[in-house]
Amino acid sequence: xxxxxxxxxxxxxxxxxxxxxxxxxxxxxxxxxxxxxxxxxxxxxxxxxxxxxxxxxxxxxxxxxxxxxxxxxxx
Amino acid sequence: xxxxxxxxxxxxxxxxxxxxxxxxxxxxxxxxxxxxxxxxxxxxxxxxxxxxxxxxxxxxxxxxxxxxxxxxxxxxxxxxxxxxxxxxxxxxxxxxxxxxxxxxxxxxxxxxxxxxxxxxxxxxxxxxxxxxxxxxxxxxxxxxxxxxxxxxxxxxxxxxxxxxxxxxxxxxxxxxxxxxxxxxxxxxxxxxxxxxxxxxxxxxxxxxxxxxxxxxxxxxxxxxxxxxxxxxxxxxxxxxxxxxxxxxxxxxxxxxxxxxxxxxxxxxxxxxxxxxxxxxxxxxxxxxxxxxxxxxxxx
Amino acid sequence: xxxxxxxxxxxxxxxxxxxxxxxxxxxxxxxxxxxxxxxxxxxxxxxxxxxxxxxxxxxxxxxxxxxxxxxxxxxxxxxxxxxxxxxxxxxxxxxxxxxxxxxxxxxxxxxxxxxxxxxxxxxxxxxxxxxxxxxxxxxxxxxxxxxxxxxxxxxxxxxxxxxxxxxxxxxxxxxxxxxxxxxxxxxxxxxxxxxxxxxxxxxxxxxxxxxxxxxxxxxxxxxxxxxxxxxxxxxxxxxxxxxxxxxxxxxxxxxxxxxxxxxxxxxxxxxxxxxxxxxxxxxxxxxxxxxxxxxxxxxxxxxxxxxxxxxxxxxxxxxxxxxxxxxxxxxxxxxxxxxxxxxxxxxxxxxxxx
Numbered sequence: 001x002x003x004x005x006x007x008x009x010x011x012x013x014x015x016x017x018x019x020x021x022x023x024x025x026x027x028x029x030x031x032x033x034x035x036x037x038x039x040x041x042x043x044x045x046x047x048x049x050x051x052x053x054x055x056x057x058x059x060x061x062x063x064x065x066x067x068x069x070x071x072x073x074x075x
Numbered sequence: 076x077x078x079x080x081x082x083x084x085x086x087x088x089x090x091x092x093x094x095x096x097x098x099x100x101x102x103x104x105x106x107x108x109x110x111x112x113x114x115x116x117x118x119x120x121x122x123x124x125x126x127x128x129x130x131x132x133x134x135x136x137x138x139x140x141x142x143x144x145x146x147x148x149x150x151x152x153x154x155x156x157x158x159x160x161x162x163x164x165x166x167x168x169x170x171x172x173x174x175x176x177x178x179x180x181x182x183x184x185x186x187x188x189x190x191x192x193x194x195x196x197x198x199x200x201x202x203x204x205x206x207x208x209x210x211x212x213x214x215x216x217x218x219x220x221x222x223x224x225x226x227x228x229x230x231x232x233x234x235x236x237x238x239x240x241x242x243x244x245x246x247x248x249x250x251x252x253x254x255x256x257x258x259x260x261x262x263x264x265x266x267x268x269x270x271x272x273x274x275x276x277x278x279x280x281x282x283x284x285x286x287x288x289x290x291x292x293x294x295x296x297x298x299x300x301x302x303x304x305x306x307x308x309x310x311x312x313x314x315x316x317x318x319x320x321x322x323x324x325x326x327x328x329x330x331x332x333x334x335x336x337x338x339x340x341x342x343x344x345x346x347x348x349x350x351x352x353x354x355x356x357x358x359x360x361x362x363x364x365x366x367x368x369x370x371x372x373x374x
Numbered sequence: 375x376x377x378x379x380x381x382x383x384x385x386x387x388x389x390x391x392x393x394x395x396x397x398x399x400x401x402x403x404x405x406x407x408x409x410x411x412x413x414x415x416x417x418x419x420x421x422x423x424x425x426x427x428x429x430x431x432x433x434x435x436x437x438x439x440x441x442x443x444x445x446x447x448x449x450x451x452x453x454x455x456x457x458x459x460x461x462x463x464x465x466x467x468x469x470x471x472x473x474x475x476x477x478x479x480x481x482x483x484x485x486x487x488x489x490x491x492x493x494x495x496x497x498x499x500x501x502x503x504x505x506x507x508x509x510x511x512x513x514x515x516x517x518x519x520x521x522x523x524x525x526x527x528x529x530x531x532x533x534x535x536x537x538x539x540x541x542x543x544x545x546x547x548x549x550x551x552x553x554x555x556x557x558x559x560x561x562x563x564x565x566x567x568x569x570x571x572x573x574x575x576x577x578x579x580x581x582x583x584x585x586x587x588x589x590x591x592x593x594x595x596x597x598x599x600x601x602x603x604x605x606x607x608x609x610x611x612x613x614x615x616x617x618x619x620x621x622x623x624x625x626x627x628x629x630x631x632x633x634x635x636x637x638x639x640x641x642x643x644x645x646x647x648x649x650x651x652x653x654x655x656x657x658x659x660x661x662x663x664x665x666x667x668x669x670x671x672x673x674x675x676x677x678x679x680x681x682x683x684x685x686x687x688x689x690x691x692x693x694x695x696x697x698x699x700x701x702x703x704x705x706x707x708x709x710x711x712x713x714x715x716x717x718x719x720x721x722x723x724x725x726x727x728x
């Protein structure tokens with residue numbers, strides 16, 4: 001799941017591949033309040049899961065986001 | 076429609092409002108997006124606009140003013156304090172300015188109320204999100220009832236309120252009050268803005284309270300429904316959620332607006348309604364400038 | 375306190391800020407008149423209460439159908455209380471989005487000594503402009519966070535540090551719902567103390583009977599400004615009771631500089647002149663506190679629930695679930711109508727959070 005998230009972050013949201021690691025701080029990789037809206041839409045399109053922008057903003061790291069994405073995919 | 080007949084559009088400002096506006100311009104059959112001009116290269120909004128494939132520049136106003144062919148329309152999505160300077164720079168070029176800041180400078184426009192006023196004014200002001208959501212309803216009721224007092228309380232989700240709006244709360248209040256007075260003829264008006272951090276985020280909401288005479292459920296509800304239907308023609312997420320009339324003298328009407336654009340979350344109807352209204356105004360301008368396109372654009 | 379023999383070393387100073395004539399307005403639908411304001415302000419001044427705050431319950435510019443229309447204009451209230459005070463400072467309160475710079479200018483023209491700018495606890499940056507304006511004007515300005523139980527201690531500390539950056543010369547938190555227990559207050563005030571170097575305030579409500587205990591917890595954690603009202607006159611179940619808090623503080627070794635007998639006289643005047651009856655913790659007060667809902671909602675909830683035949687307790691719990699913030703009184707209508715529709719099976723969609 002981390003790899004799928006990373007692909008979206010790097011290819012669609014144009015983050016630097018070396019920055020996108022599980023321990024990276026959400027804000028440091030550039031996932032601010034605007035960008036999480038885009039990520040929310042991309043997750044819906046690509047993985048068919050609903051993750052809201054405000055839920056993403058409450059997570060601290062890229063790893064936390066990957067965990068939530070995995071949880072939603074299982075549900 | 077032939078692309079060359081569309082109005083050329085620039086968007087000044089790449090915040091929450093500017094990027095959504097640019098996406099709406101892209102979808103409009105009457106408008107052609109030429110440039111989104113941010114004021115700082117590193118702004119997240121400008122980067123986002125670039126990622127979305129929109130034409131961007133970080134040179135701000137000069138980039139819009141220096142084009143070989145002046146733009147037909149520029150949307151000002153910056154802040155109230157900067158608008159005068161932007162208007163001064165663009166006025167000589169014949170560009171129509173559609174101002175989304177509460178600057179209190181240009182001619183105020185609420186599409187379903189005075190959309191026809193777009194002709195003859197070079198600087199149009201879109202009032203405020205709360206103004207766009209409330210004026211059509213208050214105006215409809217006030218045209219056939221004696222109204223002594225109007226109060227409009229808007230609540231927006233914290234994530235949908237950017238720094239510009241936070242610094243412009245006074246202007247929001249004053250501009251919304253100006254528009255209520257101007258378009259409804261009621262002198263005693265009050266506007267209030269709440270910001271909610273609730274999770275999940277609260278949908279943008281406007282509560283309207285009226286004090287007047289001869290207000291009954293039968294006289295008020297149809298007017299409210301009709302005014303809301305008119306707004307829904309361009310802001311599809313606009314819904315009346317409460318309409319309570321008491322003692323022949325008081326009415327309470329609550330409206331919610333969801334966003335239907337894909338680049339802003341559903342709860343951020345405050346951004347959607349002012350942007351949708353601005354697009355509506357620019358499209359109307361396109362109709363009036365290019366009579367041959369009336370049928371296509373107005374439909 | 376002058377009537378008690380001072381034994382031992384001088385106490386730790388604590389500043390009492392008295393919003394009886396502001397928060398108390400919530401209890402009487404903002405209907406205090408000139409003579410009432412004057413009578414209490416003179417008594418508070420005589421007792422040596424350091425700051426007397428006046429205004430509509432929601433502050434400058436807040437007279438409205440939403441929160442209640444005030445009998446007197448802001449200007450009338452300010453001029454009456456200004457004239458009544460000789461040594462006490464005059465304080466006002468303002469919520470950005472409700473009042474504007476124009477209201478602040480008017481207050482400054484009435485020689486207010488202290489302006490508090492309030493925001494919801496997570497929205498401190500709404501105060502940036504007004505705190506900056508007051509700093510530039512040289513007016514003492516504090517930034518205070520409403521409904522503070524809705525944020526973590528860490529978040530409150532960050533917000534307070536930001537308020538200081540905007541120019542606040544004091545910061546603090548309001549327990550607007552009367553939700554806190556003493557340990558909640560201790561952790562929050564301690565977090566704020568470690569984040570800022572300016573005085574820290576605490577403002578309690580008494581819905582769960584904890585207002586005095588919470589205020590003491592705040593003082594022990596380092597707060598040096600405490601709000602309290604005569605007879606607890608304030609929104610909902612009332613505020614921290616002033617004439618109880620002050621002697622309790624003195625017994626604990628704090629020094630308020632307030633004259634005890636004159637304080638009791640002021641409280642008696644308040645009970646006689648300002649209120650039909652002192653606030654009590656009635657059933658609605660308990661529910662409102664447990665639900666974490668703004669105390670000022672009380673009268674409108676009771677009005678609307680009675681009109682629609684809905685249990686007001688249900689309305690409070692639903693408002694709490696929706697995380698209503700201070701100022702969102704308009705939600706009361708929709709919530710009540712939704713509850714009524716739900717109980718009667720009528721298909722009237724009125725929910726405001728979908």
